[in-house]
Amino acid sequence: MRLAALPVLLSMAALFVSCHNEKKKEPPVLNTIQLGQTTLSLTRVANHLNVPWDLQYDRKAHAILFSEIAGVIKRLDLNTYKVSPVARITDVYHQRTTGLLGMALYQPEQGPDYLFLSYTSKTGDRIYSNLLRYTYNNGKLEAPLRLLRIPGNTGHNGSRVLVAKDQKVYWATGDAASDSFAQDSTALNGKILRLNLDGSIPKDNPIPSSYVYAWGFRNMQGLTQSESGAIYTSEHGDAIEDEINLIRPLQNYGWPQIEGKHDTEKEIAIAKRSPRTEPVRSWTPVIAPAGLAWYGSDAIPEWKNSLLLTTLKSQSLRILHLSANGLQITDEAILFANYLGRLRSVLVLPDGTIYFCSSNRDWNPQKGFPKPTDDGIYRLQKTTDTTAPVLRPQKSPVLQEQSGKALYESYCASCHKTDGKGLLNTFPSLAGSRLVNGDANKLLQVLLHGAGGKASDGISYEASMPAFAFLKDEEIRVLTNYIRSSFGNAASHISLETVKNNR
Ligand code: HEC
Known part of the structure; x- marks a missing residue:
């Protein structure tokens, strides 16, 4: 009896110790990344997630609030690395690329915190894209308010949400696989829409009484704003021409008549008849760009004034260095190519720490993925410890x-x-x-x-x-x-x- 009881007691003690340690211990550094003067460490801070789609920083709780595509919102505590559930959105329709997609957490100095959500739902055989606002009360979602509901489809639903410096909500909608929506200024698909925080139309929108801010888009997957206020998007092209665009009011970005830069006779002729805006950057062959975050911190001086872009098909984090005026991409470096799998979303904290997540449990896993620990949230930050294996960014061949x-x-x-x-x-x-x-x-x-x-x-x-x-x-x-x-x-x-x- 005494002998039999002993191992049980021991293993429970071991369990207790390991749990206790795990909470306090920093997760191990996987790699160091050598830039010019700066060394970064790569750490996986969360495991076993199910297609995290958007990462937002909850500065009051020092936590990352993230969406999972099937309709769950969770919170990663950045002091303990503990993941806890926040909410399940019950009417999310998830198939392949549809589901709970973009989010924007708005935490003003005064007044309540809001969480804006973009997700697809289905009523009968109709699919919709929805923009909702919740009051976010210390990790609890309350008082849902639907701001907009627009046509959706089995693909091309966008979408990211941004609360910009002007305190307006920007919603990057997909063209819902329609041939006509993106060029129809009265349709809300294939657009950048601009709303007040309560969902009403801002008085200073470029078209009176319309949410439409800019148009001619196919399927945007990233949305961010720089310190100077410039708004950038990343977008999936069709078979060719993935894009980064600099968004300006009332401009037409050309889809579906124009793909990427104006480089065919037909495209040049169309742009001559009525003005169309070229992307800042386009990629053929395509890379499937996804999350986008502007980097402006001094923490990593080599990356100051860059767009950080996660990609799915080319499975990498790209650092797109911007010219001082923000109008051009002057350099492109590639990190983690085919190393962590598909990368979906990227977030920069006010102190310059970077978080990004994999998307290996989605509909289109690449060879060798998902790994048992997928999906993960990863952290990049400055370090002085160079013991972990070194990775170097590659230059973009394009x-x-x-x-x-x-x-x-x-x-x-x-x-x-x-x-x-x-x-x-x-x-x-x-x-x-x-x-x-x-x-x-x-x-x-x-x-x-x-x-x-x-x-x-x-x-x-x-x-x-x-x-x-x-x-x-x-x-x-x-x-x-x-x-x-x-x-x-x-x-x-x-x-x-x-x-x-x-x-
Ligand atoms: C001012 C005119 C001029 C400019 C500018 C010039 N080249 Fe040349 N290049 C020539 C001439 C003339 C020859 C052949 C005569 C010789 O061998 O010196 C030549 C020869 C060559 C050859 C050898 C070709 C062969 O089949 O033998 C190569 C390769 C070449 N140039 C490449 C370049 C490149 C690359 C540049 C730009 C960095 C360049 N050239 C700029 C005039 C020029």
């Missing part, structure tokens, strides 16, 4: 190609022409050139040091190829790879190392 083109246009096209074909007997064609497609070292010697009229196979040229040693190693690399993969050329990419060795 932006590299663009900057390769830009460099070529500014330094080479005057002689070798935009199409690389050169000018007969004067400037050699780079298309199909043996030198361009051959040994990287020989090519780099010509680029760096010029060729004195002797570069090309047996032909002598009057003019000579100038030396470009004044360009930086990285510029030479990007430029060389551009000419080796353009004009019908398909030679292997060369590394920065090879460029350095040829100096």
Whole structure:
């Protein structure tokens, strides 16, 4: 009897100790991320979640309030890392991408806290997108008020919610898979809508007595505002052209007549007839952009004035560095590619700490996912401890190609022409050139040091190829790879190392 009782007692004691420890112990650091001067730690702070869709910061409780797509709202205490249920929204309709989606927590200095929710519901065989306001009373949801109900569909329901600096509610609605809604200024789908906190139409909206603030959208998945007040969205294109847009009142972003930048004859003609706004950035092949958060903190100086973007298809966190005026993306770095799976939402706390969540239990898991611990909420913050395995951000290949083109246009096209074909007997064609497609070292010697009229196979040229040693190693690399993969050329990419060795 005594012997049998002992192990039970021991294991209970062990259980007690481990629970006790778990509450106090910081979760382990998975990786360190090395930026220029700053080292970040990556930590998973919550596990076993079911498709968290939106993360909001509850500053009064120092907690993250998050939605799960099936209709549950939970709270992650950032002191104890304990997750507790807040509410279940009973009329949420969840199938594939429909369900409980965006949220916005509004905590003013004075007056009650509000939680705005966007979710799909179904009545008979009709699907709707709903915008609701709850009073958020220290972790309890009270006094629901439906602000808007618009048509929904089995896909393309958006949607994110933002309470902006002007104390207005911005709701990014999907086009509900309709061909006509996005370009119909009287429909509320495929729009940025602007509402007062009580759901009424603001007197200063750009169209009198209308919620419509901007239009021509397909399916926005991210919405954020910068310190200076600029509102940005991320949006899923169709087969091509995912987008980041800078939202301005009354502007038309073109969908479904225009996809991405105005780069086909048809699109240019449409934009000429009536003004359309181009995205700040577009991606083909698509990456499936999702959550978006503007980063303005000094905590990570390398990322100050960037848009942080989580992506689903390309399974990464992207850091899109903005120009000082916020009109352009000047650099794009990629973190965690194919490492944590699909990433859905990202949140920046006032102190610059970043939280983001995976979406591996959704309708479209990638190979190797979900992991048993999925879905998770992760934290990125500054550290001095560098013992965990190091990860480095990668440069976006797409932006590299663009900057390769830009460099070529500014330094080479005057002689070798935009199409690389050169000018007969004067400037050699780079298309199909043996030198361009051959040994990287020989090519780099010509680029760096010029060729004195002797570069090309047996032909002598009057003019000579100038030396470009004044360009930086990285510029030479990007430029060389551009000419080796353009004009019908398909030679292997060369590394920065090879460029350095040829100096
Ligand atoms: C001022 C005109 C001029 C500019 C600008 C110029 N090139 Fe050239 N390039 C030439 C001439 C002329 C030749 C051939 C004569 C020679 O070998 O010096 C040549 C040769 C070449 C060759 C060798 C082609 C072959 O098949 O032998 C390559 C590669 C090349 N240039 C790349 C570039 C790149 C890349 C740039 C931009 C960074 C550039 N050039 C800018 C005039 C120019």
